[in-house]
């Protein structure tokens with residue numbers, strides 16, 4: 001018996017198939033992600049800078065797709081870039097309401 005696939009593309013609404021190369025998109029709001037940057041000029045290990053806003057694209061990861069909140073399921077490079085461009089151009093605070 002085939003289980004209905006729970007994922008649909010957030011952009012074009014296509015249902016996820018087994019063979020498709022899907023991506024995940026994560027809007028970043030309020031500096032929720034910290035990046036570790038190692039530099040030789042910073043031996044003290046200062047607090048790494050945080051990403052304040054943006055839109056990250058990831059390879060498909062079943063665990064993140066299922067359990068992360070606010071993550072977008074994207075069917076293709078095209079839809080991923082469309083959504084990314086949308087977020088980068090618009091005011092993120094408005095869109096996350």
Ligand SMILES: [Zn+2]
Pocket residue numbers: 009010011012013014074075076079
């Ligand atoms: Zn799509």
